[in-house]
Amino acid sequence: MAAGRVDVPRRTDVGNLNWADKNGYDYPSTRRNDGFNLGPRRCRLEDVMRVKSDLAPMLDDGVQQPAQKKRKFSPIVLNFEEKEVRISSRNGALDAVRAPLFSNLVENSPPKSTVSDFSFVLSTLVGQQCEGVEQEQDITGKEKRLGPNIFTSRWASDSDDEDDSRSKEKIRRSSSLESGEFERDDLEGDGVLSSERSSSILSAWKDEDMECKLESDGVMDIDGTFGEDASGDQSDSDVEELAGGMNMLLGCRSVYEYERLNKISEGTYGVVFRARDKKTGEIVALKKVKILDRRELEEFGFPLTSLREINILASFNHPSIVKVKEVVVDDHDNVYMVMEYMEHDLKALMESMKWPFSRSDVKCLMLQLLEGVKYLHDNWVLHRDLKTSNLLLSNQGELKICDFGMARQYGSPQKPYTTKVVTQWYRAPELLLGAKTYSTAVDMWSVGCIMAEMLAKQPLFKGTSEIDQLRKIFDTLGTPNENIWAGFSELPGSRANYSKQRYNLLRKKFPVASFTGSAVLSDAGFDLLNRLLTYDPDKRITADDALKHDWFQTYTRNHDPNVMQLRWGKKSLLYCCGASGLAHRATMLFFVLLVSWFND
Numbered sequence: 001m002a003a004g005r006v007d008v009p010r011r012t013d014v015g016n017l018n019w020a021d022k023n024g025y026d027y028p029s030t031r032r033n034d035g036f037n038l039g040p041r042r043c044r045l046e047d048v049m050r051v052k053s054d055l056a057p058m059l060d061d062g063v064q065q066p067a068q069k070k071r072k073f074s075p076i077v078l079n080f081e082e083k084e085v086r087i088s089s090r091n092g093a094l095d096a097v098r099a100p101l102f103s104n105l106v107e108n109s110p111p112k113s114t115v116s117d118f119s120f121v122l123s124t125l126v127g128q129q130c131e132g133v134e135q136e137q138d139i140t141g142k143e144k145r146l147g148p149n150i151f152t153s154r155w156a157s158d159s160d161d162e163d164d165s166r167s168k169e170k171i172r173r174s175s176s177l178e179s180g181e182f183e184r185d186d187l188e189g190d191g192v193l194s195s196e197r198s199s200s201i202l203s204a205w206k207d208e209d210m211e212c213k214l215e216s217d218g219v220m221d222i223d224g225t226f227g228e229d230a231s232g233d234q235s236d237s238d239v240e241e242l243a244g245g246m247n248m249l250l251g252c253r254s255v256y257e258y259e260r261l262n263k264i265s266e267g268t269y270g271v272v273f274r275a276r277d278k279k280t281g282e283i284v285a286l287k288k289v290k291i292l293d294r295r296e297l298e299e300f301g302f303p304l305t306s307l308r309e310i311n312i313l314a315s316f317n318h319p320s321i322v323k324v325k326e327v328v329v330d331d332h333d334n335v336y337m338v339m340e341y342m343e344h345d346l347k348a349l350m351e352s353m354k355w356p357f358s359r360s361d362v363k364c365l366m367l368q369l370l371e372g373v374k375y376l377h378d379n380w381v382l383h384r385d386l387k388t389s390n391l392l393l394s395n396q397g398e399l400k401i402c403d404f405g406m407a408r409q410y411g412s413p414q415k416p417y418t419t420k421v422v423t424q425w426y427r428a429p430e431l432l433l434g435a436k437t438y439s440t441a442v443d444m445w446s447v448g449c450i451m452a453e454m455l456a457k458q459p460l461f462k463g464t465s466e467i468d469q470l471r472k473i474f475d476t477l478g479t480p481n482e483n484i485w486a487g488f489s490e491l492p493g494s495r496a497n498y499s500k501q502r503y504n505l506l507r508k509k510f511p512v513a514s515f516t517g518s519a520v521l522s523d524a525g526f527d528l529l530n531r532l533l534t535y536d537p538d539k540r541i542t543a544d545d546a547l548k549h550d551w552f553q554t555y556t557r558n559h560d561p562n563v564m565q566l567r568w569g570k571k572s573l574l575y576c577c578g579a580s581g582l583a584h585r586a587t588m589l590f591f592v593l594l595v596s597w598f599n600d
């Protein structure tokens with residue numbers, strides 16, 4: 001967790017954690033990856049973002065993607081440098097929308113309110129507010145069936161007789177709120193931004209200079225696969241999907257639709273609450289976007305880190321990536337991301353465990369982590385802040401990556417990015433040494449640090465400063481040189497006077513067998529760890545190759561709940577981790593006694 005975070009104890013009742021109580025461990029077949037089962041169809045940000053996208057415009061101009069990699073899923077690119085939001089569709093409805101959010105605000109026109117700007121971005125992302133594009137028509141001009149939108153969603157249906165009076169009632173609460181209540185002001189009772197407010201936003205935006213271009217190459221389907229033709233023929237389901245998009249411009253739901261239960265954590269970019277959807281009873285996590293820098297707010301209308309996070313999370317759909325269900329607002333223009341709720345984060349869980357994870361647990365968690373990272377990298381996104389507190393775990397043993405505030409899209413050839421990314425302990429040596437260009441390998445280094453931490457139950461390199469971080473890495477892995485890392489000597493930080501440590505001592509930290517209780521690792525496991533913690537980023541293993549590594553070949557994913565109960569033990573993963581650690585130590589003690597008895 002980055003500095004500044006206030007950790008709020010979340011799981012004091014560790015003994016009652018029940019990781020396998022109902023279904024046992026259900027990786028991956030029963031993992032929650034099927035969207036939100038909330039009864040009648042509701043407007044969700046996920047729906048909104050289902051814009052057909054093509055391949056080409058997803059990267060910055062002039063940036064070529066390597067031929068061997070294809071983008072499976074194209075989120076919308078916010079190109080801040082060019083003040084452009086790029087959106088594209090199967091038939092290329094929208095290529096580049098010059099976003100008033102950026103153009104206006106950057107070009108000194110009066111700043112809009114946060115919610116307005118934010119809603120604009122969302123609506124721009126959806127591509128429905130572009131001048132000349134009729135919402136009733138699809139992008140090729142064909143008539144499109146209007147699917148559920150703000151007017152046909154359950155939000156709108158809230159205004160039937162029973163709820164009508166409630167929706168008209170303007171609820172005001174005093175600022176002294178009861179716990180569990182969000183402060184509300186002038187939103188309509190059904191939690192949707194008032195229509196006057198929405199339409200004033202709409203008309204403001206209609207005046208903006210929006211650029212819509214048509215493009216016809218690069219076809220991609222909603223499910224992330226590439227279609228064969230760009231002819232414009234859309235299946236019914238495609239039309240449904242498109243029609244299902246919600247116009248965020250006409251209203252985000254209100255945070256008052258949720259009952260606040262407790263604060264989970266306060267990080268650098270947001271406060272995270274546990275909350276309950278008042279209508280469905282579903283437990284969710286609400287991340288309130290923090291406005292750290294008022295100047296950024298004035299300039300861009302919305303914190304860029306949060307915009308990036310929402311853009312990426314809303315675009316992605318993978319069992320190892322936390323899902324954003326929708327974005328809600330309060331009447332003070334605060335914006336909240338509504339995410340699926342996960343019971344634990346890996347950092348807090350490990351802190352509360354007595355013993356480290358078993359190797360089989362680590363394999364299982366690593367597989368999920370690598371699958372998520374592979375998905376990100378396949379989709380041209382660097383997470384840039386992988387660490388244990390950003391890995392969420394459910395009671396069913398699902399692992400999901402969260403916190404995309406530092407994430408960004410990358411391309412080839414690499415462009416210079418900031419090096420002040422990745423929490424120090426998990427930061428790759430090339431970043432610490434000041435490399436201006438870097439790529440997916442920075443995430444893989446973090447994955448290596450996380451794997452080591454899961455095995456040893458403590459961070460691998462706990463540097464107190466950047467230089468101390470490098471020193472700790474060099475002390476364990478040996479001081480790098482040009483032979484093992486081509487280009488090392490050109491890095492700005494390489495000229496410092498580091499102590500020469502000639503050997504890689506990592507194996508000492510993770511021996512094959514140990515009598516001292518240190519984490520043990522098979523040859524295959526060590527090979528994977530070593531490849532993740534390879535100095536040269538070009539030689540560092542990729543997520544794809546890591547998933548195919550021998551270490552995982554012996555791991556069988558078990559889907560039988562009875563066997564899983566046995567494997568995980570009676571109660572919880574925590575219990576099992578403790579038990580397996582205890583059993584390991586008891587066996588070791590037995591052998592030590594046996595050996596000493598023979599020696600006597």
Ligand SMILES: Nc1ncnc2c1ncn2[C@@H]1O[C@H](COP(=O)(O)OP(=O)(O)OP(=O)(O)O)[C@@H](O)[C@H]1O
Pocket residue numbers: 001002003005264265266267268269270271272285287322339340341342343344345389390392402403404405
């Ligand atoms: N969907 C979720 N379900 C449950 N807990 C969550 C969820 N999302 C985040 N959290 C908790 O909130 C913490 C902080 O979340 P997050 O990392 O997204 O915020 P942040 O402000 O970006 O933090 P940081 O300072 O680490 O960058 C996480 O470590 C986790 O404990």
